[in-house]
Amino acid sequence: MYKIGVDGGGTKTTATIYNDKMEVLGHFLSGPMNLQVVSVENIVAIFKDMLEFFEVKAEDAEIGVGAAGAGRKEDVEKLENILKELNFKKYVASNDAHIALLANHGKNDGMLLISGTGSIAFGLKGEELYRKGGLGHILGDEGSGYSIGLDLLKAIFKATDKGLEVNERVLRETFEIAKVDNKNALLKWVYSNEKGEIAKLATVVLRNSKNEMCKTIIDKNVQALKELVVDLKNECKTDKIGFAGGIIENDTPIRRGLLKELDKIGVKLVERTRTNDYGATLLLD
Secondary structure, eight states: OEEEEEEEOSSOEEEEEEOTTOOEEEEEEESOOOTTTSOHHHHHHHHHHHHHHHTOOGGGEEEEEEETTOOSHHHHHHHHHHHHHTTOSEEEEEEHHHHHHHHHHTTSOEEEEEESSSEEEEEEETTEEEEEEOOHHHHOOTTSHHHHHHHHHHHHHHHHHTTOOOOHHHHHHHHHHHTOSSHHHHHHHHTTSOHHHHHTTHHHHHHTTTSHHHHHHHHHHHHHHHHHHHHHHHHHOOOEEEEESHHHHSSOHHHHHHHHHHHHTTOEEOOOOSOHHHHHHGGGO
16 A cells, blocks of 8 residues: 655645565655636646556555645535545545645644744644634735835835935845836836835845844734744643744744744744655644
């Protein structure tokens, strides 16, 4: 009997196959599996390619799947219907955040804070999955790369309106990322680009963390992430947390500042030692 763990992300799908001793037998890589974007036909094709690559039959395998876009009950049911039609011996589906929680905390209660282009926080207590944030760049995404980049743009144009100087290095690096050479062109760039491009400006803030403008932005976003954690902690009653996403998973000023703030409220970081693919197999337990 085989176990397959699948992390169906918004940009790629990864899968790992294990034997009955949970020893790794192989890895598989394919395209995205976001249920809100990718068609059922394409998702079915990914699973069929996976089985062919692993050289196993569906009836000889148990499979756990965490997929982007599977936030609602009907989405999970759609995914599980696909797995049923493919004739897997046992199957369980959930969203990608759930398997990331399991990868970080195993079957124990815990929280997961994600800060990349966007931001969201999840908590697991028993079988109950909690969520805070994740409202997108119009209503939320506090403490994310997008939020940091947007705060930088606001600060630059606010300073311009007041006739204040913006640090030359900060302005130059902003122009370089936007591929412009003046503030008027930067303004046009803002309104012709999506959130992922604006999120790239977060690197300017993180690199110039000693600059007063950038430090203010960092402090603001650290507090925003802390508030997400506080709200989640109050609801799911756990003090263990994992980090995901480049803004806080890497050694950045945001991560360092957030760790100090979380220590004040008794929340401890649990470093991830397992992959999301492995976390997906824990759905089967």
